Amino acid sequence: MSKRAKIILAIVAVLFVAILVWLGKKNQKSIVTYETEKPFKATIVKKAVATGKVIPLEEVEIKPQIAGIINKIMVEEGAIVKAGDLIATIRVVPNEQSLQSAKGRINSVQIQLNNAKVQYDRxxxxxxxxxxxxxxxxxxxxxxxxxxxxxxxAQNDYQIIKRGSAGSSGANTNIRATASGMVVEIPVKKGYQVIEANSFNAGTTVATIADMSKMIFEGKVDESEVGKLVKDSDIQVSLGAIEGKKFPAKLNFIAPKGTEENGAVQFKIKADVTLDDQYFVRAGYSANADIVLEKKDSVLSIKESLLRFDKKTEEPYVEIKTGEEGKFEKKTLKLGTSDGVNVELLEGIGAEDEIKIWNKASKEEKKS
Structure with a gap:
C-alpha cells in the first residue's frame, strides 16, 4: 500500500471516529430540570354569579278611570310627583249607541215626570x-x-257618557298620581286612545311611578348553586353602567320553583340594594351579583394549574421533587374548596414539598 493511500485511510478513520463521538453526544439524553413551586397560605372564596337587573321596589302603574283619547300630558319622564298630582287629561269620545240610548231614557223619564206632576197638582x-x-x-x-x-x-248618565263626568269637576277625565315618586315611564302620547281597567281588561297604562330611593336586584341562578344560597346573606351587586363600584345588598328572596331556560333550570332571586348618594341608579340597569357560597381563611393551597388527573381513577395528583436530581414522584391529593384559581389542599403533600410546574422546563432544555 502506498504512503498516500495510508494517509487517506488514516484521515477517513479519524473522521469516522469523530462522527461517532458527535452522534453519541447528540443522542445522549440530558437531564431535564423543571421549575417548582411550594404550597402557600391563601384565603379561598367560592362565589356564584347571578345576572339580572336593578328595579324599583315599589312601582305603580297609573290607569284611567274612563275610556277616551289623551288630551294633554302634564308631566315628563323623570319628574317627581306627589299623590294627587295631575298626570294627564282625557277627552271622552262617547259611544253613539250608548249616547242615543241615554238620551232616549231622558225623554222617557221626562214623560213620566210630566204625568206625575199632573197627578200631583190635581x-x-x-x-x-x-x-x-x-x-x-x-x-x-x-x-x-x-x-x-x-x-x-238619567241626565247624569247622559253627561257621563258624553263628557266622562256628571258635573264640572271632570274627575273621571283627570288622571292623577296615586302614589308619590318619580315618573319613570310614560308609554302614551297626546292623541293615544286609552281604556279603563275592568273585569276583562287590565286597562291602558298612562304612566309608571316608582320610588327610586328603594331599589332591588332581581336575577337568576343555576340549579347547581341555588341549594347553597342562604336567605339574608350579604352579596355585592355590580352595575354595568357604573364601573368600579359595588353596591352592598342583602338576599331576601329565593324562588321555590325554577324555570327552564335553554336546557337549564334557573331560579329567581331578589336582594335589597343599599344605594350610594353619589350615584344615581336608574331603573333597569343590567347587574351582576357576587354571592359568597363558601369562604376559607388562610388555608394551605396550590394553584389549580399544577393539578393533573389520573386517566383511570380521575383522582387529582401532582408530581413533587425527590432527592435525586431531575426526578419527581407522583402524589395523589385530597382537595377542598376552589375559587377557580387556587384550591384548598387537604391531604397528599406538605407545605415544604416542591411541586413540578408543568410545561416550564429550564433554559438549558429549551436550548437543546
Whole structure:
C-alpha cells in the first residue's frame, strides 16, 4: 500500500471516529430540570354569579278611570310627583249607541215626570178641598218626587257618557298620581286612545311611578348553586353602567320553583340594594351579583394549574421533587374548596414539598 493511500485511510478513520463521538453526544439524553413551586397560605372564596337587573321596589302603574283619547300630558319622564298630582287629561269620545240610548231614557223619564206632576197638582187641589185623604195625596207626591229623581239620574248618565263626568269637576277625565315618586315611564302620547281597567281588561297604562330611593336586584341562578344560597346573606351587586363600584345588598328572596331556560333550570332571586348618594341608579340597569357560597381563611393551597388527573381513577395528583436530581414522584391529593384559581389542599403533600410546574422546563432544555 502506498504512503498516500495510508494517509487517506488514516484521515477517513479519524473522521469516522469523530462522527461517532458527535452522534453519541447528540443522542445522549440530558437531564431535564423543571421549575417548582411550594404550597402557600391563601384565603379561598367560592362565589356564584347571578345576572339580572336593578328595579324599583315599589312601582305603580297609573290607569284611567274612563275610556277616551289623551288630551294633554302634564308631566315628563323623570319628574317627581306627589299623590294627587295631575298626570294627564282625557277627552271622552262617547259611544253613539250608548249616547242615543241615554238620551232616549231622558225623554222617557221626562214623560213620566210630566204625568206625575199632573197627578200631583190635581191631587193637591183635591186634598186642599178635603176631597181626598192625606194618604192618597202623599202617594202622588212620592211618585212625583221619584220621577224628578229619575230624571236627574238619567241626565247624569247622559253627561257621563258624553263628557266622562256628571258635573264640572271632570274627575273621571283627570288622571292623577296615586302614589308619590318619580315618573319613570310614560308609554302614551297626546292623541293615544286609552281604556279603563275592568273585569276583562287590565286597562291602558298612562304612566309608571316608582320610588327610586328603594331599589332591588332581581336575577337568576343555576340549579347547581341555588341549594347553597342562604336567605339574608350579604352579596355585592355590580352595575354595568357604573364601573368600579359595588353596591352592598342583602338576599331576601329565593324562588321555590325554577324555570327552564335553554336546557337549564334557573331560579329567581331578589336582594335589597343599599344605594350610594353619589350615584344615581336608574331603573333597569343590567347587574351582576357576587354571592359568597363558601369562604376559607388562610388555608394551605396550590394553584389549580399544577393539578393533573389520573386517566383511570380521575383522582387529582401532582408530581413533587425527590432527592435525586431531575426526578419527581407522583402524589395523589385530597382537595377542598376552589375559587377557580387556587384550591384548598387537604391531604397528599406538605407545605415544604416542591411541586413540578408543568410545561416550564429550564433554559438549558429549551436550548437543546
Amino acid at each position: 191631587n193637591k187641589k183635591l186634598f186642599d178641598k178635603g176631597v181626598i185623604s192625606s194618604q192618597a195625596f202623599e202617594a202622588s207626591e212620592l211618585a212625583y218626587n221619584q220621577a224628578k229623581n229619575d230624571l236627574r239620574n
